[in-house]
Amino acid sequence: MATPVPFSPSAAVSALRAAGCVFAEEEAELILAGARTPEEAARMVDRRVAGLPLEQVLGWAEFHGLRVTVEPGVFVPRxxxxxxxxxxxxxxxxxxxxxxxxxxxxxxxxxxxxxxxxxxxxxxxxxxxxxxxxxxxxxxxxxxxxxxxxxxxxxxxxxxxxxxxxxxxxxxxxxxxxxxxxxxxxxxxxxxxxxxxxxxxxxxxxxxxxxxxxxxxxxxxxxxxxxxxxxxxxxxxxxxxxxxxxxxxxxxxxxxxxxxx
Structure with missing residues (x-):
């Protein structure tokens, strides 16, 4: 099991960048904005670091001007x-x-x-x-x-x-x-x-x-x-x-x- 990432923008960005996320800063901002608690933010970063699509981590995807719910295991709209x-x-x-x-x-x-x-x-x-x-x-x-x-x-x-x-x-x-x-x-x-x-x-x-x-x-x-x-x-x-x-x-x-x- 991955070790939880401390709840801070810099730590989140570092973890995401180390995992190969090209847009680490933008992803960290979205994750931190969507998390309700520091613990939830850490879990979300861990899931992204483990390879889950960002949209499945966030629970939504932006599509044609809408925010579309995307659950784990469901195809992410491109x-x-x-x-x-x-x-x-x-x-x-x-x-x-x-x-x-x-x-x-x-x-x-x-x-x-x-x-x-x-x-x-x-x-x-x-x-x-x-x-x-x-x-x-x-x-x-x-x-x-x-x-x-x-x-x-x-x-x-x-x-x-x-x-x-x-x-x-x-x-x-x-x-x-x-x-x-x-x-x-x-x-x-x-x-x-x-x-x-x-x-x-x-x-x-x-x-x-x-x-x-x-x-x-x-x-x-x-x-x-x-x-x-x-x-x-x-x-x-x-x-x-x-x-x-x-x-x-x-x-x-x-x-x-x-x-x-």
């Missing part, structure tokens, strides 16, 4: 995924029904609910810890989260009525999971990372079922990598969607957008 939110809002600004598959903490659904007036948000994930977390994050927006495998988790009444379908699917090829940073590899669920042999297994399944659930003119958006983007676009086209790729060089983000015509 900043690049804010680009998917922006593309979704541009593609379907009048969506009345939103579904977020592979929802993780529910960050995507919460961000879309906050930006769209009167929208009804439904989220689903196969991981029970993620669903518990998503329910907390969606509660303020009247959203609902369900546990299950992709579309199997959704109420049948949503078929053909979804205006906006987002799916931040796992897309790391199985053989490359071991190459991920330890924060992800050791502290996030494998089901949220491993996308199969070429990383596109889950994306293909989402695309294949999309037309059944999307309303006419409804949009499906999914994140992928630059290398996988051509194959991801083909998967959307093969599923009967009109597809295009949106890219943010700044965020190194690639989002496939498919429309049910």
């Amino acid at each position: 900043r690049r995924t804010e680009f998917l939110v922006d593309q979704a809002l541009a593609a379907a600004p009048d969506a009345g029904v939103v579904v977020d598959l592979c929802c993780g903490s529910g960050a995507l659904g919460a961000a879309l609910a906050a930006a769209l007036d009167g929208v009804r948000v439904h989220a689903a994930d196969i991981d029970p810890a993620a669903v518990r977390c998503a329910r907390r994050n969606l509660a303020a927006h009247g959203g609902r989260a369900y546990q299950g495998d992709l579309y199997d988790a959704l109420p049948a009444s949503l078929r053909g009525r979804v205006g906006l379908l987002t799916a931040n699917v796992p897309y790391v090829p199985t053989t490359e999971v071991a190459l991920l940073p330890a924060e992800a590899r050791d502290h996030e669920p494998l089901v949220a990372l491993d996308g199969g042999a070429d990383g596109l297994d889950v994306l293909r399944r989402v695309a294949a079922g999309a037309r059944e659930w999307l309303a006419p003119g409804g949009c499906l958006l999914s994140e992928t990598s630059e290398r996988q983007a051509p194959a991801a676009v083909r998967a959307f086209v093969d599923a009967g969607l009109t597809a295009r790729l949106a890219v943010s060089e700044e965020l190194h983000a690639h989002v496939v957008i498919g429309v049910r015509t």
Whole structure:
């Protein structure tokens, strides 16, 4: 067991820097601001030094202007995924029904609910810890989260009525999971990372079922990598969607957008 770090900014910064945290000063400030007691601050620093993602240590992540609850063992929303939110809002600004598959903490659904007036948000994930977390994050927006495998988790009444379908699917090829940073590899669920042999297994399944659930003119958006983007676009086209790729060089983000015509 790690020895507790004395409660002082300098000691916290030193411990975090020694552990390899590049932004040790900023992280120490966040930890000390969030701790209720010196003992809690020491425990939080110890958890970060042990390799837990900062967001899991703090209990929240900043995402698209929101503070999203992130529980231990739940996938941490990435900043690049804010680009998917922006593309979704541009593609379907009048969506009345939103579904977020592979929802993780529910960050995507919460961000879309906050930006769209009167929208009804439904989220689903196969991981029970993620669903518990998503329910907390969606509660303020009247959203609902369900546990299950992709579309199997959704109420049948949503078929053909979804205006906006987002799916931040796992897309790391199985053989490359071991190459991920330890924060992800050791502290996030494998089901949220491993996308199969070429990383596109889950994306293909989402695309294949999309037309059944999307309303006419409804949009499906999914994140992928630059290398996988051509194959991801083909998967959307093969599923009967009109597809295009949106890219943010700044965020190194690639989002496939498919429309049910």
